Amino acid sequence: MTTGVRRRMGVEERKQQLIGVALELFSHRSPDEVSIDEIAAAAGISRPLVYHYFPGKQSLYEAALRRAADELAARFVEPPHGSLGARLLRVMGRFFDFVDDHGPGFAALMRGGPAVGSSTTNAMIDEVRQAAYEQILAHLEVAEPSARLELVVRSWVSLAESTALLWLDGRRVPRAELELQLVHDFSALLTVSAAYDEEMAELVIRILAGEPADGPFGDLVARLAALVPQVPAQRPA
Template identity: 80%
Template sequence: MSTGVRRRMGVEERRQQLIGVALELFSRRSPDDVSIDEIASAAGISRPLVYHYFPGKLSLYEAALQRAADDLAGRFVEPAEGPLGARLLRVMGRFFDFVDEHGPGFSALMRGGPAVGSSTTNALIDSVRQAAYDQIIAHLGVEEPPARLELVVRSWISLAESTALIWLDGRRIPRAELEVQLVHDFAALAAVSAAHDEQMTAVLRRVLKNEPGSGPFGDLVARLIALAS
């Protein structure tokens, strides 16, 4: 972050700098607690100049959320190589990297922050969820997801969000354990759905066929067997 050093920038360069400064501040504290004066000071410009590029704090906040949303959506991108369980575990690692680094910003994105209820904020949240959904469906290799598969994937994405928000409140459970648990949750949701639907059964069988016993899904099976014995 720049600290009080003024230099000439082009319009777009200055806008991007202000978005970056705001996002960094929002990542450390609640956006409600960050003032325009702080953003201006950190960017090395005057308060009136901030308003030259953004009409108000809300517009700057929404621009920062857009960058955060793009970053978060990108965390779900994963090469379609290897067992699904290992892929999901890597995705969860990157997802929690973002949550860990941008705690207040992540909370603001998911809960709306100062822009709660605004169409812009809601659209950003929906875009992240849709990007995550599209990635998971692609990894499952299903072109036209049946209704129950859509329910499983969207429910799992919501579960990952709520788990991360709860984890941020004190970080009482080791992060690595939650990452594995969420991958197990995906398998469990899919298995319950498969018990009620033939299409889901076919999807799950195809996925499990390529899963090693040492992977996250194999680990879940071993844990369940141990519980039942």
């Protein structure tokens, strides 16, 4: 039984509460559809008090996106233990945990939502992508990536982002399959690039040397090998 007495919050504590409430609402509906009145009601305060802490919905929206962006970037942090394929699979698991839990909010973060065109929002999105890029390079143990490697890693980060956005529209492909497929996509991008560049080839050889046969990369090799007998042999000209 409650007494009805509310504890007075400090300024920063109240701001963090409002950000948390906004993120929770954004997890179920697009920020465009969430009003300040709803945020105030969910926080148990009045509409004017919300404006006391945030000048407007845009300000609160950007603060919520800041927290979401920091949390999303942290999902790519992984201790350097085990094979690369296993590490990337764990990263994808945490990434899709976030996407699953914050569907509309994730879409708003990546697409701009009501803040589309905002330099602040665009900068936050770029920070998430850069953090993911730097973490992948750390896993590869490469301090100064070549132009080809930068292209591969940034392309894969974009692929993971676009895949997650498409998956949210109906979740028609099992999530676990997509997580594994994205790890396979990364190894495939590396391998194709290695066919054109000796430095990339050396990197791929080094990575594969540490991959177990029953790991994600070994799984891809097995799947591709199973396709080979089904590929019609070309007749000589």
